[in-house]
Amino acid sequence: MSTAEYSNNPFIGLDSLTDNALMLRVKAGDVDRMGLLFERHHRALLGFLYHMLGGSRAASEDLVQNVFYRMLKYRHTYSADGEFRTWMYHLARNVLADHVKKNRHAAYHTDVANVADYLGGGHLADEGLEQAQDVLVLHQALARLSPENREVLVLSRFQEMKYGEIAQVLDTTEGAVRVRAHRALKELKTIYLRIEN
Amino acid sequence: MNCESTQDQLADYMSGQLPEPEHSELVAHLAGCTSCRAELEAVQRVWRTLGKATTPEPSPNLRPEFYAMLADFKSTLAPEPKYSPKGLWRWLRELQIPQPALRLAYSLALLLVGAVGGYWLNNQPKTTPADQQQLATLAAQVGEMRQVMLLTLIDNPSATERLRAVSYTKELDGAADAKVINALLSTLNHDDNVNVRLATLEALAPLAADPTVRLGLVHALAQQESPLVQSALADVMVQLQEHRSLPQLRALLKQANLDGTVKSKIEESIQTLSTGRPAAPATTPQRHDQTHVFPRAERPALAV
Incomplete structure (x- = not known):
């Protein structure tokens, strides 16, 4: 996460505690500290869920709330020697899996209406519909990957995680993540080109 | 370095995770291999598009909703006392109990409820004073009814009915009044x-505390002709230590048609009574009636 994203955050500067220290305070009963963790991480988490779900902002935001709720509810399972971000993505994956189970038929379905999210978001308005189209195609391609391959790509490209950290989140080895990343990218390229033509 | 291993490294290369010796080797290979360059271009395009797919801005609701959720969560933590029914319920709900255990617990709970309920019912005060009064009234009424029945049945021509009437004496619980005693003596x-007659004697013996009964029994000696009743009466006299019966017994001895066994029995009784030796308690008087009308096998011990 870049520091630019913190620029409009009123908590920055007020609290120099690490995520780990904050979460330990939450665990000890000072649940208000979760607010600062929310400020630091909700965007990245939203991005992860958004790309994993194939670009539905409303559903992703619901899941973001869900992840933070679980972090509160299961705060006692947080261990001091773990990395907060790893733990958060662990829970996020569980929330995601539950969501997919509940909405099996609707899972990873890219809705054309979601284009409005891009255009309305202001990011892409000036770059035109073509680019939005590109991204929509990309989401369709992503949706066709297996969830395992998709999450490796999303975590490495959007969350800018290194293989080592991804391996921690997925409870696997760094080598396995590297192999999966290669396969996923190759597969995505093939699917992407097929949709495009 | 071949093309296959190169293409395996493209992802690392693009994400900047390719360590140094491999990185230089890859760059060198790409410079001389058009097919790998084409592959890199294609993959790079996808990679770049991935990069363009930015995350949308969170909606303005996300933050307030989070803080509302946080406040809500806090309220479930803070004010709750240690043992509230709500907290207990939530704790039970969150408890992961396997089904059979749950069923067993349920059965045990039901059993416990039954046991406690039974214990409670059993320990309840038997009756309220009002109930007791009502019971007493009813008992008195039943007693009166029995008395009336007794007095009615005792004149019945059937011997069985008369026996039944006499048997009611026991159920009067010693509450027989003068009318009943007169009827019995008669x-x-x-x-x-x-x-x-034998049954009546058996019914009257326990009532001997009443002087009327005692006197009636003494006078009855002279009236009896049946040897069975005579010897039974003699027994009762010995039991009651009734000295007033001595003249009657002696008069009985003078009767010409007296049964032999009764004669010796009466002599024995006279001797016991006049020497003042109490009747041996071990020798319970034998039953004199020939039929077994009464369920009670033995005579009640005499109070006097």
Whole structure:
């Protein structure tokens, strides 16, 4: 996460505690500290869920709330020697899996209406519909990957995680993540080109 | 370095995770291999598009909703006392109990409820004072009814009915009044059935604390003709240590048609009574009636 994203955050500067220290305070009963963790991480988490779900902002935001709720509810399972971000993505994956189970038929379905999210978001308005189209195609391609391959790509490209950290989140080895990343990218390229033509 | 291993490294290369010796080797290979360059271009395009797919801005609701959720969560933590029913319920709900255990617990709970309920019912005060009064009234009424029945049945021509009437004496619980005692004494003296007379004697013996009964029994000696009743009466006299019966017993001895066994029995009784030696308690008087009308096998111990 870049520091630019913190620029409009009123908590920055007020609290120099690490995520780990904050979460330990939450665990000890000072649940208000979760607010600062929310400020630091909700965007990245939203991005992860958004790309994993194939670009539905409303559903992703619901899941973001869900992840933070679980972090509160299961705060006692947080261990001091773990990395907060790893733990958060662990829970996020569980929330995601539950969501997919509940909405099996609707899972990873890219809705054309979601284009409005891009255009309305202001990011892409000036770059035109073509680019939005590109991204929509990309989401369709992503949706066709297996969830395992998709999450490796999303975590490495959007969350800018290194293989080592991804391996921690997925409870696997760094080598396995590297192999999966290669396969996923190759597969995505093939699917992407097929949709495009 | 071949093309296959190169293409395996493209992802690392693009994400900047390719360590140094491999990185230089890859760059060198790409410079001389058009097919790998084409592959890199294609993959790079996808990679770049991935990069363009930015995350949308969170909606303005996300932050307030989070803080509302946080406040809500806090309220479930803070004010709750240690043992509230709500907290207990939530704790039970969150408890992961396997189904059979749950069923077992349920059965045990039901059993416990039954046991406690039974214990409670059993320990309840038997009756309220009002109930007790009502019961007493009812008992008195039943007693009166029995008395009336007794007095009615005792004149019945059937011996069985008369026996039944006599048997009611026991159920009067010693509450027999003068009318009943008179009726019984008259039956003892005048009934023409030996069994009825014997039963009446048996019914009257426990009432001997009443002087009227005692005197009635003493006078009855002279009236009896049946040897069975005579010897039974003699027994009762010994039991009661009734000295007033001595003249009667002696008069009885003078009767010409007296049964032999009764004669010796009466002599024995006279001797016991006049020497003042109490009747041996071990020798319970034998039953004199020939039929077994009464369920009670033994005579009640005499109070006097």
